[in-house]
Amino acid sequence: MRRQWDTVWRSFRIATWLGWQIESNWTDPFLFAVYSMIKPLASAAILVVMYGVITNARFENPVFPYIYIGNAFYMYVGSVMVGVSWAVIDDREHYRTLKYLYIAPIRIPAYWLGRGIARFLTGSFAVLITMAAGVLFLRVPFHPAEVDWPLFLASLVLGVAMLAMMGLVLASISLMIAHHFFLIGEAVAGALYLLSGAIFPLEVLPPWLRPLGFAMPITYWLELIRRALLGDAARAFPTLAAFSNGQLLGILGGLTVLFGLIALFAFRWCDYQARERGLIDMTTNY
């Protein structure tokens, strides 16, 4: 047991180091900072412009902070979920190290989680910058004294854990599929953007798609973040109004555990399949 945890911790720790080396591999730190600011701000700007055109610039409407915060925190999906799953493709196709990692005495899921940490940090930076821009220039309401900090922190931690588990599921699937699906992470992130109430309430979806939105933990997570940051204004939308904060946290926690279990079984199954079929060191130029 003790040995097992040593292995898990070792895998996670070294992978975190490696992930950080890769993520911060910018010869010019200035360029690095500019890049990690411009990208999130540009995507937020597109959203703001679109919103402005559609609503005739009604930025004082509570819909606006709802959308803005949803979009800002959704960046974690791109960084954590996609970040964790991307490690598989990166190691297999780009660095060609996947087989050497696979035969090393490490726990592969712990390694993948470690690789995601650096992406989580750069993602946090992007979220922070985007929120700051919203508060400073677009009058997104933010009053530190009114923020429910314990709720915010609890939701953030649970949410990131949940995204990491979803990342593990994707990573396991990537173990089995060929390179031309390398955008699987991005594709899933894109689809969930529309399904989890990031930029519009679930009511906007056609009725047959709504259940999918309600099954996604990201939906509850974004609602919790909005409630923690905006207070009552977040309740302007009826989607999840029937649930209390505690219930939402419970649902998010439950779904996170569920995804954790799914991730465990997905990894076992995909690992088994990949070994049976000889896919672990498969590269596209085979």
Place this chain on the structure above:
Amino acid sequence: MNTDLAIETHNLGRIYTIRNRRERRVRREIVALQDVNLQIPRGELFGLLGPNGAGKTTLIKILTTLLAPTSGWARVAGYDVVREPQKIRPRINMVSGGESSGYGLLTVRENLWMFAQFYGLPSREANRRIEELLRRIGLEDRIHTKSSDLSTGLRQKMNIVRGFLTDPEILFLDEPTLGLDVNAARDVRRFVREWLDVHPDRTVLLTTHYMVEADELCDRVAIINQGQVLACDSPENLKRRLERDALFEIEITSPNGLTGAILEAIPGVRRALLTETNGGARLDLTLVADSALPDVISVLTERSVRVRHLTKREPTLEDVFVELVGKPMAEAEKREDEDEP
């Protein structure tokens, strides 16, 4: 279970199923390995010699727990490759030649240090070994070079050091000298040999399609073709099988319609292989005895083929391969190209 055996396989087989891209129901089966039985004691440098597509990499993948066999079983360090991979992994390592792997943005030292960490090696010990191994393979002046700045050959040397760094009980080297120039290949062979001299209880399984490499380096060699092990013995014993034969290499002018089959019809000629060279041809003869040579020469003279050079030579592993497969290794390799559309 015999714990003195580093590697043991029993009727090991692997079949790949390939689905047709367009019609998914159409499947093709490739038999990559068939009934492989090997027993490799600890301390041995064992070679797998075979042409492209023989199944060498497939065997290594199974033994390193990357791939499951479709029949038979295999044990590495006494543990079953399918049921106990976690027991095997800390005890082995692997290096594949002819590919450049590694994190290009890390230096040579960082790359190696990181892999040592995955095996739980303390940092200080890792760094000591890194320096020593890099020195022995002739890469010590590149220790702080980003690995993306290394040439392919030097990167392969780094990769080889990665394999030895964790001091594995059993080390798998899949064509370690593939793509290296002559000097680098010699460095690598000497490196492997020296490491085994220092660590006599360690086992190395090496694959190659270079005859000389198998002959020079290995304690024992298994000759493998089309997924089957055809012979397994020390290079000396393998060659000794042919000792009663007389081997001649004759350089001739243009063959004038002469074929191997014509010569093989002569009594006493076991095998005659004709290879075109620029401006002539080379004739590799296997005779039951020297006394068959005059008959061959007279057939050549009848067809006004002139002999430029004639040597009697010792048998090599190439001859063993020809004896077992019926054609030289270079020709056995063509099979794969013909297979593919």
